[in-house]
Amino acid sequence: MIVISARYRVPMRIAIYVHDMRASGVVRAMIALARALAEAGDxxxxxxxxxxxxxxxxxVAPARFVAATERQAESRGQLRGVPxxxxxxxxxxPDVVLSGGNxxxxxxxxxxxxxxxxxxxxFSNPMERAGQPIRNRWRMAKSATLIAASARSVVVGRNLADDAAFSRGIAAGRVVLIRNGIARAGVAASPxxxxxxxxxxxxxxxxxxxKQKNYEGLIAAIAAANRVRPMRLVVLGGGDAAYRDGLAAQAAALGVGDRVLFAGVTDDVYPWLRAARVFAIASWWEGSSIALLEAVDAGVPIVASTTAGDAVEVLDGGRYGLIVAPDDAEGFAAALLRQVGDDPVRPGxxxxxxxxxxxxxxxxxxxxxxxEGAPVRTPTRSS
Structure with a gap:
């Protein structure tokens, strides 16, 4: 149970909105927030x-759960679900509504x-992304409109606070930085x-x-590492079947088809993390990865891309895990080999x-x- 100080106004009625209930870091973070607020009396x-x-x-319990519709909510055509x-x-x-995730x-x-x-x-992802100039302009305009229409907006990582889409709002006090955090899982004897x-x-x-997660680059790194020693990749996550089949075809073409497994979705990643030799995140962009924080909590050696959100900050520039450019398959392979060796860099x-x-x-x-309409002051924390 996460304890929230009762010195603030109790209770509030707070609606926390998510696009759908598919397994993702954003959904899990918002579920945790809803539960913590409910446990505190809201x-x-x-x-x-x-x-x-x-x-x-x-x-979600003890928080309440409401679904606006039972049908699949697509990322595109979002306005169809507005009524x-x-x-x-x-x-x-509600007294206030919080929208989690982009x-x-x-x-x-x-x-x-x-x-x-x-x-x-x-906001859980950057607005500016490499190689997407037209879409970047649209995202920048959209984020400006949303920030202007909000009582306050939040970014979940220092990398987002420094993003051009949010830095001006940070300076003006309209956007605040609240770093992602997780409740520690503790030691469990899960099979x-x-x-x-x-x-x-x-x-x-x-x-x-x-595409955001750069599994293509990670599979290429696994293939390169297998030229030195046997190594396998297990991917936890759902998604488009055609895209998964394309990744499987890439692995087969690189000679590691039997070394890459797509294991689907789970409600508890910790047994998987504790059984892994390395956790890898090769994303082209992120905000603040909940999965990365869970890997840090589990104590598994980590290899992360420089563009995986706030991974550089979380791993303190390489002190708590290895960091490699997302397009450097050979460098990523070398880091994986180091982390499965006898002297890995651990998150401590x-x-x-x-x-x-x-x-x-x-x-x-x-x-x-x-x-309450009062000036907003969020508790500070050390990084």
């Missing part, structure tokens, strides 16, 4: 644009127009997943099967800097300030 309601996905009401979402928000009548912000913005409910948008039982060292990657006690309690208190202080 009337917290997790509102999903769609009930589609891995998680449901049982995962149902608007009805759900009006029925809840996918659903436009839907939430449209659904709450004219309702007089203060909004907080949580080792069957997919992780192998004499060959296993590298684990966690995340949706999307780094997770103490990313405590969930501090994050939850910061969110609640922000929400109280928004509801």
């Amino acid at each position: 009337d917290a309601v997790l509102v999903a644009g769609s009930s589609a996905g891995w998680f449901g009401a049982a995962d 149902a979402l608007r009805r759900a928000i009006r029925a809840i009548a 996918h659903g912000h436009v839907s939430l913005w449209a659904a709450t127009r004219g309702l007089g409910i203060p909004r907080v948008f949580v 080792v997943p069957a997919a992780m039982v192998d004499a060959v060292p296993t590298v684990l990657a966690v995340g949706r099967l999307t 006690d780094r997770i103490l800097a990313y405590d969930a309690g501090a994050m939850m208190r910061a969110y609640r202080a922000l929400l109280v300030g928004v509801v």
